[in-house]
Amino acid sequence: VTVADALMLALGVIAVGSGTLVVTSTHLVRAGLYLVISLGAIAGLYLVLGAELVAWVQVLVYVGAVVVLLLFAVMLTRAPIGPSTDLDRAPGPAVLIGAGVGFGLAALLADAFHWTRYDLPPTGTAERVGEQVFGAWVLPFEVLSILLLAALIGAIVLSRPDLGARLDPEAVEIPAGTPSPDPVAESAAVVARLERISARQDAAQARIRQAAADERAAAADGAGTADEEAAGRTTATLDPEVILKSKAADVVFGAQARRIRLGGDEPPEPGQGRDDVIEGTATETAPPARRSIEGTRAERPAIEGPPKSPAIEGQADDDQPALGDAGKKDDA
Amino acid sequence: MHVVIPYVIAALLFGLGVYGVLRRRNAILVLMAVELMLNAINLIFVAADSTIRSTLAGVQPEAWSHPAPEPRAGAIFALFVIVLAAAEVGVGLAIILQFYRVRNAIAIDDIALHEADDREPSDRVTT
Numbered sequence: 001v002t003v004a005d006a007l008m009l010a011l012g013v014i015a016v017g018s019g020t021l022v023v024t025s026t027h028l029v030r031a032g033l034y035l036v037i038s039l040g041a042i043a044g045l046y047l048v049l050g051a052e053l054v055a056w057v058q059v060l061v062y063v064g065a066v067v068v069l070l071l072f073a074v075m076l077t078r079a080p081i082g083p084s085t086d087l088d089r090a091p092g093p094a095v096l097i098g099a100g101v102g103f104g105l106a107a108l109l110a111d112a113f114h115w116t117r118y119d120l121p122p123t124g125t126a127e128r129v130g131e132q133v134f135g136a137w138v139l140p141f142e143v144l145s146i147l148l149l150a151a152l153i154g155a156i157v158l159s160r161p162d163l164g165a166r167l168d169p170e171a172v173e174i175p176a177g178t179p180s181p182d183p184v185a186e187s188a189a190v191v192a193r194l195e196r197i198s199a200r201q202d203a204a205q206a207r208i209r210q211a212a213a214d215e216r217a218a219a220a221d222g223a224g225t226a227d228e229e230a231a232g233r234t235t236a237t238l239d240p241e242v243i244l245k246s247k248a249a250d251v252v253f254g255a256q257a258r259r260i261r262l263g264g265d266e267p268p269e270p271g272q273g274r275d276d277v278i279e280g281t282a283t284e285t286a287p288p289a290r291r292s293i294e295g296t297r298a299e300r301p302a303i304e305g306p307p308k309s310p311a312i313e314g315q316a317d318d319d320q321p322a323l324g325d326a327g328k329k330d331d332a
Numbered sequence: 333m334h335v336v337i338p339y340v341i342a343a344l345l346f347g348l349g350v351y352g353v354l355r356r357r358n359a360i361l362v363l364m365a366v367e368l369m370l371n372a373i374n375l376i377f378v379a380a381d382s383t384i385r386s387t388l389a390g391v392q393p394e395a396w397s398h399p400a401p402e403p404r405a406g407a408i409f410a411l412f413v414i415v416l417a418a419a420e421v422g423v424g425l426a427i428i429l430q431f432y433r434v435r436n437a438i439a440i441d442d443i444a445l446h447e448a449d450d451r452e453p454s455d456r457v458t459t
Binding site: 001002004005008009012015016019020022023028031032035038039042045046049050051053054057058061062065066069070072073074076077079084086087088089091093094095097098099100101102103105106108109110113114115116117118119120121129132133136137140141144147148151152154155156158159161 | 333334335336337338339340341342343344345346347348349350351352354355356357358360361363364365367368371374375378379381382383405406407408410411412414415416417418419420421422423425426427428429430432433438439441
């Protein structure tokens with residue numbers, strides 16, 4: 001047993017072992033990744049056998065392109081992440097025929113070649129293969145390129161249903177109002193997760209808002225404003241820097257609060273004629289959209305600002321965050 | 333080098349591919365099994381190219397097929413098979429995705445080989 005034999009045995013064990021996992025795995029994605037291992041081991045076998053160019057083309061085309069294409073198809077068909085139970089048929093005849101073909105061919109080839117030693121040829125370089133391809137095999141090469149072009153055009157035509165479509169008079173007509181499956185509505189877990197994230201963001205906003213209100217109240221106390229009887233006018237005596245900061249905070253968090261919600265609580269307006277919640281809440285300037293935003297905002301615990309600065313609470317509901325009683329009265 | 337090793341590996345891989353094609357219901361996994369079979373064929377090509385030539389020493393190659401002194405026909409066939417496999421995967425995946433788009437299924441048991449079989453018996457119109 002030479003070094004080449006040992007290498008081929010090891011690579012063959014890897015190739016056959018991962019090939020077995022390809023045809024028995026219950027995970028679709030794992031089957032694709034085991035196929036990568038198997039094809040890589042076969043590329044190693046090509047290297048040992050002296051076909052260097054074929055080995056690298058194998059790595060480039062098979063491992064690089066074909067497997068990626070297969071994994072894309074796995075994703076596009078919405079394959080489950082976990083194990084699937086409905087991937088296989090009954091194993092009986094498949095095992096029989098597969099084992100028969102595999103071991104039959106193996107026995108045939110082993111009987112034909114026995115344990116004969118052969119000399120390994122010198123490694124074939126790309127130059128020699130290129131001479132052959134463009135010398136003796138140039139006609140099959142060109143035919144093959146035309147075939148590849150035809151296959152690509154065929155794939156494009158197949159995946160575009162509007163090309164070459166003919167009306168089938170006997171076809172079952174799908175009603176026009178049939179809704180397409182919504183990926184969010186398919187999974188309750190996704191909706192629950194989005195709601196959890198939204199609740200966490202609301203809590204963080206409320207905390208920060210409370211802290212800012214407390215700070216502002218402390219600043220107002222420190223300034224010792226005289227006109228406490230005019231409860232709404234305290235902001236006029238505040239430091240302009242504080243006002244700017246609070247405006248900026250309201251812009252930031254107001255934008256955060258007005259973000260698009262998936263699966264909003266309020267049903268959309270019947271006048272819109274759409275059952276898409278995302279579109280309903282995304283348009284801020286429309287009156288129904290603003291109402292729905294206020295509806296979601298009202299759920300969170302209301303921030304009870306200190307009595308000296310009541311203008312702070314509820315300002316994020318406005319389109320233009322304004323500090324001061326004038327803006328608040330306008331909106332009220 | 334003992335050439336029986338790559339031959340037996342290729343035979344086992346081909347058997348695995350046959351098993352996968354017969355066993356799997358998912359069309360993408362069927363394509364993966366077909367890839368295994370094509371790779372087994374490639375391995376046979378390359379192994380034959382590397383070894384049989386050493387036993388053909390002294391045999392005059394045909395003039396039209398081997399203008400160059402070092403024929404690598406097996407490797408070239410392997411390259412052609414790789415290109416064919418790429419084309420096959422492209423068209424096959426286009427068919428699978430289109431079928432998934434129309435029927436929302438990917439199991440090849442669900443494919444109706446005759447379009448008339450797909451409908452209810454009451455819907456069939458006998459003309």
